Amino acid sequence: MATNVQLLKDALRKEGLLYTPQRQIIWDEICKTDDHRDAEEIYFKIKQGGHKVSRATVYRTIDVLVKNNLVRKLELGDGRNRYENKLDSSHHDHIVCIQCGRIDEFMDENIEKLQDEIAKKYQFKIVRHIHQLFGLCRDCN
Numbered sequence: 001m002a003t004n005v006q007l008l009k010d011a012l013r014k015e016g017l018l019y020t021p022q023r024q025i026i027w028d029e030i031c032k033t034d035d036h037r038d039a040e041e042i043y044f045k046i047k048q049g050g051h052k053v054s055r056a057t058v059y060r061t062i063d064v065l066v067k068n069n070l071v072r073k074l075e076l077g078d079g080r081n082r083y084e085n086k087l088d089s090s091h092h093d094h095i096v097c098i099q100c101g102r103i104d105e106f107m108d109e110n111i112e113k114l115q116d117e118i119a120k121k122y123q124f125k126i127v128r129h130i131h132q133l134f135g136l137c138r139d140c141n
């Protein structure tokens with residue numbers, strides 16, 4: 001079943017791109033899980049599924065989805081951006097294993113509150129924040 005067709009259509013229209021079954025397949029694949037995957041992983045998963053979608057289309061479509069706020073891009077400093085859909089994922093931060101690449105999500109009220117207090121102190125209105133912790137997971141430690 002196609003996920004959120006209209007969201008994709010709107011994003012593509014804004015970018016002056018056509019809605020195609022290939023682009024829907026890419027969007028579906030990203031919506032299928034809450035995983036944090038890079039573009040290659042997403043591309044191979046689609047290929048594994050027996051779909052004929054070019055790598056260039058996957059990369060380009062992901063860019064459009066990020067630009068239109070449907071997909072979150074995570075920059076972890078290792079040169080491989082990870083992507084996750086933003087459909088029903090409320091705000092969360094990430095803790096990353098530098099050994100195996102495992103990524104967990106967390107959300108801590110205290111950290112959120114603290115950030116607000118810091119912003120207030122500096123008379124900033126927070127638009128977004130990126131908070132990432134890096135370390136070794138239980139398996140790798």
Ligand SMILES: [Zn+2]
Nearest residue numbers: 097100137140
């Ligand atoms: Zn690990």
Ligand SMILES: [Zn+2]
Nearest residue numbers: 036084092105
């Ligand atoms: Zn996440």
